[in-house]
Amino acid sequence: xxxxxxRMLFRGYLPIMSGWQMAQFFNSSKxxxxxxxxxxxxxxxxxKQHAIDVAKQEGRPFQYLQEKIRKEELAKEIAARDQIxxxxxxxxxxxxxxxxxxxxxxx
Numbered sequence: 666x667x668x669x670x671x672r673m674l675f676r677g678y679l680p681i682m683s684g685w686q687m688a689q690f691f692n693s694s695k696x697x698x699x700x701x702x703x704x705x706x707x708x709x710x711x712x713k714q715h716a717i718d719v720a721k722q723e724g725r726p727f728q729y730l731q732e733k734i735r736k737e738e739l740a741k742e743i744a745a746r747d748q749i750x751x752x753x754x755x756x757x758x759x760x761x762x763x764x765x766x767x768x769x770x771x772x
Contacts, residue, residue: 720756
């Protein structure tokens, strides 16, 4: 049986429940709106690079998934292929749009 986290968990707390709260966070962090894209891209790259480094350190694959795929099934296939019983199986990188960003979230 395969058990794993389906999302990455971050340490910390950002009480951002509205645009106003997000603006307050960026203001208190001295991040100007025109610097926001660079700030977010830099942080995203740091997280991705850390994931790549961990996969490399553990000798496990890092795989970017461009199409919709059942990640759990793919992880099971990799575990079976490589005879992984415990520990890190692989790291997947996926861009998944969030419903709130698409305007489909709770009102």
